[in-house]
Amino acid sequence: MKILGFIIQKEFKQIFRNKGMLPIIFIMPVVQLIILSNAATFDIKNIKFSYIDNDHTSLSRALIERFDASTYFNIVSDFPSEKMANAAMSQGDVDVILEIPHYFERDLQKEKHISLSVTINAIDGSAAGVENVYINQIIQNFNKNIKADLIQTEDKQSNPVNIITLPSFWYNKTLNYKTYMVPGILVLLVTMITLFLSGMNIVREKEIGTLEQINVTPIKKSQFIIGKLFPFWIIGLALLTIGLVIAKLIFNVPIVGSYLLLYVYTSVYILVILGIGLFISNFTETQQQAMFISWFFMVIFILMSGLFTPIDSMPKWAQTITDFNPIKYFVEVMRMVMLKGAQLQDILPQLLKTFLFAFIMNGLAVWNYKKTI
């Protein structure tokens, strides 16, 4: 026990003396959490909107006004011809071109039917999709009003039937994307820092040669491994604490569920990550190799975690893979507990799976670790 305590003490001393590492462990995550949570938004705003009005009537102007009134669109210019509009699009000056045809007002009144041409810059596919939805909403709204006007003047008998949907967003009433992103990014930071640090840690002893010296001592494998990894377990929990404080104070993310449950789950989860880190350090010779391998796994884990893209929309085989992704469960648990106030029985499946991962990963890593070279 004394030996274990001493190794942990030594490890903490080394971490806190490493002037290059310390800011990376504690300052970077804070900065990242603040920047990423603000920047990683799914809202599309400030869409550069332009139009070609061939009609120049009160109706066409009314339609354009609708876009002007919207907070999503910024009208940057109007073009006299399609050619100039297309040139501007290829320059990247505009994102959306709306073309109103000749006789827009007249045809609409006479034939009750008209086509508008909308051109959207789809370099960013998902943004284009969202923009399309916004545009359609505005035009449909406009359409409905027009219809009401036209029908009223011509045929007073038939009342337009309007079905109005009133969505209610549970667990995130205002659809605030920060409420949704902050728990996820917190997961990312806790995982990244603990994986990189633990992955590089034992390799570092290999690299500087101290491992050779340590191996010729009566120190037990378990003492050494626990002594080396325990500090990172503590650092992981400390990061979670810092993250929760920021989430509460800066982003005002509602934390409905129990803090205890968050900590219980996280403490099991970090064991999985430390196990992966230890496993990586068994198979690498230098910190550089360890870093690259950690990155490789990290990128796959993040992209398949449901943090940025919903898992439900992935192909079936990809969904099967995500079942083996510990980050997925952490993201789920964080969102469930923080936003929904999930109880122990709600997250039990995730907790048990994580426990199993922790057992398997650490078992493999310890079994694989050898005190010889």
Place this chain on the structure above:
Amino acid sequence: MSISVNHISKSYKSIQALQDISFNVNEGELFGLIGPDGAGKTTLFRILTTLLIADTGQASVAGYDVIKDYKAIRNCVGYMPGKFSLYQDLTVEENLEFFATIFKTTIEANYHLIKDIYVQIEPFKNRRAGKLSGGMKQKLALCCALIHKPKVLFLDEPTTGVDPVSRKEFWDMLKRLQQKGITILVSTPYMDEAALCDRVAFIQNGELLEIGTPKNIVKEYSKKLYNVKSDNMYQLIDSLNTFKYTYSAYPFGEFVHYTDTRDEFDIKELHSYLKDKGLHNITIEITNPTIEDTFMALAK
């Protein structure tokens, strides 16, 4: 017997690192393993310190088998790897305390053993190990290897890259440790250090060439050895190498050490040969072989 090595062989893929090595080290002996880089010294050390398992053969340290009783060996040997391998970001004192603790002892308990060495680095005990000079690092590493009072001390090239004064001091320290009853196995590429050991083993390309006391090894040198000198060293070696009776010729300090293939050899003949080659100020005199000459002869 403190260390016994019987028919140990080890190879890495296609490279034969050790080939049927056998020798014994007596208790309290200062035993030197002499050989050039890549001879297999470090591999042998790693096998004896239980870091590596030999392909064939058997070895024991302090009466324990290196495979069966590896745990017991790790308790009673001190190992100083060739590369400085202490924690650079811990201070001198913290390093020493760390190694004392993992051997379940304290600095105080065995202070008498390291006192001579430790007093020299004690003024810097709060300095980080990474900030020490080469010689001081060496002393700290030795302290750390000694702090648990080992029965056998393994020193892998402890003086490589250390200045001549520190080297001399280091060997004086080893002599004093030996008097305290510690068996020491030391490897070195320096021939002059071989003469300081009780017994030495020459090793090259994974094979043992010779074992014995430095004196006996030198005695076994059968040829007559000559110091040859002239004004042009390069041309001298060149000329000697083309001389038809040359057995060996290699530079040795300011001289070239020369041996002849014949038992009876006339200095004058060589003198005139060299003169014909256009060399001046030629001196040829008989000299006593050193341990290096013995090694060169064995390695030939």
